[in-house]
Amino acid sequence: MFRPKQFHFLFFLFFIVLNLFAQDKGKVMPFKKIIIDIEAQHAVSFNYTEDNIEGLEFNPPKKSLSLEQKLEYLRKKTNLSFENIGNKFINIYKIDTVSKMVCGYVLSSIDKKPIENANIILNNKNHFTTDSEGYFEFNEENRNTFVISHVGFASKRITAGNTNTKDCIQILLEPEITELHEIKTNAILASGISKKTDGSLEIKPKKFGILPGLIEADALQTMQQIPGVNSLDESVSSINVRGGTHDQNLFLWNGIRMFQTGHFFGLISVFNPNLAHTISIYKNGSSAFYGESVSSVVDISSTPEKAEKNSFSAGINMINADVYAKYNLSKKSYIEISARKSITDFVETPTYREYFNKVFQNTTITDFSQSQNLNYKSDKKFGFYDATIKYAQKIGIKDQLVLDLITIKDNLEVNKSATSYNINKSQNNILRQQNYGANLSWKRNWNNFNTTKINVYNSSYELLANQYTTYENQRVVQENTVNNNGANLENNHILNSKFSFSDGYQFNEIGITNLEQVTNPDFYRKVKDVLRTHALIFEGKYNDTVSRVYLKGGMRLNYIEKFKKYIAEPRIQLGYGISKSVTLELLGELKSQNSQQIIDLQKDYFGIEKRRWIVSNNGTIPIQRSKQLSLNLFYLKNNWLLDIENFYKKVTGITTSSQGFQNQLEFVRTTGDYEIWGTEMLIQKKINHFLTWLSYTYNENNYDFPDYEYQRFPNNFELTHTLSWAGIYEKNNFKIALGTKWSSGRPKTSPDLSQIDLSDPVLVYNRPNNSNLHIFSQVNLSSTYKWETAHGIQYKIGISILNILNRRNETSEYYRINSLTNSIEEVDTFSLQRTPNLSFRVSF
Missing domain, CATH: 2.60.40.1120 (Carboxypeptidase-like, regulatory domain)
Structure with missing residues (x-):
């Protein structure tokens, strides 16, 4: 029982609470006073008309409620609309109930x-x-x-x-979840050339400006303007990247490996410059999806990044003529065709004559004419062509099929005859080089984050030489064929705007056949080797444009069936933006290669295209393996560009027959490696319509053949110093470029005259590559002009002059015994003399 005092206290407390509740419930306030209190509490401002709030009274909302909760309370009490703008301004409207x-x-x-x-x-x-x-x-x-x-x-x-x-x-x-686009720098060397975040250079031929000596965006000619890339004999079939031989580079055209890269036996690229949409060049730090290369990668894609309208163009220069057409069959499909053919069948231009003299000097094609006391006649036919077809079809909104076909062919026929002492001698020479390729690819975008690409491809290459001599009644046939098949699977996954990764599998089969057949005396040899390789690939990428960090790391694991051998190839690309203007870049890679080109005899295939493809046997012909590391500092500000790259590279498993020796090592068969380190520098400045750049390369490149008498000596492809300069002016549709290239001479081996009996000479050499050729120096000029008619037809003319000063540059030197004079003679090979070229093109 409650005591009276306790009862009275509880009753009194209940009465007070009830009274307070009753007072709160009945505390009605004008609407205007309520919103003034809310303004003070939440630092907002109400906008309204007096007519909308006149006469409104009700209990205010609890002060403990949030602003949004109070507005919702007022909305229910008043049937008014409250529009909150940034929690600062609140507009009050009268709701139209209709x-x-x-x-x-x-x-x-x-x-x-x-x-x-x-x-x-x-x-x-x-x-x-x-x-x-x-x-x-x-x-x-x-x-x-x-x-x-x-x-x-x-x-x-x-x-x-x-x-x-x-x-x-x-x-x-x-x-x-959008993958951040890689930041590209301004134009490098010329408009249409840019440097990507992963360290590669990208060329857009349709946006290409001009370079000295070039009037078209020839991928392999343009490539030679890049520091660290050279061709010692001016041939696109002999491109040396940081000391490597041409066959150590991987050339891809729409996923097809190309074994032939040059027309006119190396003076013109086989890749039609009016076709390619994107060309990516990697000197180091290439993706793990690239295999079969210990040097650079040149990846050419003619598939546009976005849909393009119908177009047609045709052009001609003093070497060849070409046509290009693209036609949209529907909104989801198109066909693209290109074809190019030499005009040498119809006319011999000054350009053709200079090219012919350059290519065929000191070969069996011209040696014949140098014989004395002969009534000499020669009838030669030379021509080349290339053609491509692309068919693309979208299926639904997620799938796309693309078929690419390419064919390339060079053909030389030379019929020679001479009369000596009433005896007629004749030679029928045929030299044919061709490459066919096909690639079928399927791409599916599963969603915004996952994409799958599958492609199957074939590349077939043939080099054939057929010589018949009536005087000696002898027939010589040499043939080198390559058949390369493969399939690639690549999955791309985007995790978020910074992280992505890719994984995949690649299968590659390469079969190479070498045939030699001689009559009188009879000899026949045919060797075929096949290698099959499987590769698993994983690659991850982190790209943060805010912190300016780019990291791409990958691993490629190769398995070679025949040798039951695993080879791991890690790759890395790391970029860090020290500031908005300065970027530090670290690139590294380990790579391997199972095929290579060798020279048995310098006169094979008439001494013109004397290299033939072979595959490794994991013994006398090892698997070539490379390791490379480079550190790059890149500066870009106020139209100044400075790029300095220091690198180290080592390639093992090379053979002497793959290096083109023409000294005492020509007939020596041994294996070893080469090691190169150096610095590449490019400084560039753009002033309005004028662009100028200066590049310099220094490298030290040495062979190491452990089993040879002279173990270590300079590499055949060493150019210790290379200096290039260009000045380019582009305004509206007029472009002109003047440039020069200077380099120290390549190594050569001189005979040791103190050890040679001149009465009965036998070649005795000094230490391999003990001296150098003379300095190489060349000045080039090019210019183009474009205009368009009122009907949208574009015309373009161009002119170029190689070696304006007509300097006689020596590109190689070797020695041989002249059996007629019983003496040692020096044989020199020279670069192109002054060579003009004109072009005309129409597009619509």
């Missing part, structure tokens, strides 16, 4: 969870956000469409008239 309302919920398409604070942007530029439940509403009458957006999701436009206003609509937003 008008329709649009309401909805914004959800994620992946997990169906509500998206809070999604932005709803109306036609009148007013906007508001969704609540914690993803809910929104507005008056439909004055809003035809609205846009919903949120960070991390793709924006979506909704038409209010298409919504059902009886029920709230449900809107699903797709996550937007």
Whole structure:
């Protein structure tokens, strides 16, 4: 029982609480006073007209409520609309009870969870956000469409008239995870050439400006302007990247490995410059998806990044003529055709004569004519062509099929005859070089984050030499064929805007056949070797443009069936932006190669295209392996560009027969390695329409053959110093470029005259590569002009002059015994003399 005092206290307390509650319940305030209190508490400002709030009175909302909760309370009490703009201004409108309302919920398409604070942007530029439940509403009458957006999701436009206003609509937003585009620098060397974040150089032929001596974006000629890339004999079939031989470079055309890269036996690239859309060149740090190369990678893709309109163009210069056409068969398919053929069948231009003299000097084609006391006659036919076909078909919105075909052929026929002492001698020479390729690729975009690419390809190469001599009644046939098949699978996964990774599998089969057949005396040899390789690839990439960090690391694991051998090849590309102007870059890679080109005899294949492909036997012909590391400092500011790269590279498993020796090592068969380190520098400045650059390369490149008498000596392809300069002017449709290239002479081996009996000479040499050729120096000029008619037809003319000063540059030197004079003679090979070229092109 309660005592009286306790009872009285509880009764009194209950009465007070009840009285306070009754007072709170009945405390009605004017609406204007309520919103003034809210303004003071939440630092907002209400905008309204007196007519809309006149006479409104009710209990104020609790002070503990949030601003949004108070506005919702007022909305229910007053039937007014409250538009909150940035939690600063609140507009008060009178709701028209006749008008329709649009309401909805914004959800994620992946997990169906509500998206809070999604932005709803109306036609009148007013906007508001969704609540914690993803809910929104507005008056439909004055809003035809609205846009919903949120960070991390793709924006979506909704038409209010298409919504059902009886029920709230449900809107699903797709996550937007976009891989950041790699930042590219301004033009390097010329417009249309840029440096990518992964350290590679990218050439866009359609945007290509001009370079000294070039009037077209020839991929392999342009490549030789890059520091560290040279061709000692001016041939695109002898490109040396940081001391490597040409066959150590990987050339890909739409996924097809190309074993022939030059027309006119090396003076013109086989890749039509009017066709390629993107050319990527890697000197180091190439992707793990590139195999079968211990030097550089040149990847040419003629598939455009976006749809292009129908087009047609045709052109001619003093060597060849070509046509190009692209036709859209439908909105989802197109066909692209290109063809190019030499004009040497019809006319011998000055350009052709200079090219012919350069290519065939000191070969059996011209040696015949040097014989004395002969009534000599020669009838020669030379020609080349290339053609490509691309068919692309989109299937639905996720799939695309692309078929690429390419054919390349060079053909030389020389019939020689001479009369000596009433005896007629004749030779019928045929030299043919050709490459066919096909690639079928399928690409599927599973969603915004996952893509799969599959392609199967074939590349077939043939080099054939057929010589018949009536005087000696002898026939000599030499043939080198390559058949390369493969399949690639590549999956790309985007985790978020910074992280992505790729994985894949590659199968490659290469079969190489070498045939030699001689009559009188009879000799026949045919050797065929086949290698099959499997590769697993994993590659991850981190790209943060805010912190300016780029990291790409990959691993390629090769398995060679025949040798039951595993080879791991890690790759890395690391870039760090010290500031907006300065970037530090580290590139590294380990690579291997199972095929290579060798020379048995310098007069094979008439001494013109004397290299033949072979595959490794893991013994006398080892698997070539390379390791390379480079550190690069890149500066770009106020149109100044400075690029300094220090590198180290070592390639093991090379053979003497692959290095083109023409000294005492010509007939020595041994294996070893070469080691090169050096510095490459490019400084460039752009002033309005004028661009000038200066590049310098220093390297020290040495062979190491452990089993040879002279173990270590300079590499055949060493150019210790190389200096290039160019000045380019581009304004509107006029372009002109003047440039020069200077390099120290390549190594040569001199005979040791103190050890030679001149009465009965036998060649005795000094230490291999004990001296150097004379300095190489050349000045080149080119210019183009383009104009367009009122009907949209474009015309372009161009002129180039190689070696303006007509300098006689020596590119090689070797010695031989002249059996007629019984003496030692020096044989020199020289570069192109002054060579002009003109071009004309029409496009529409």
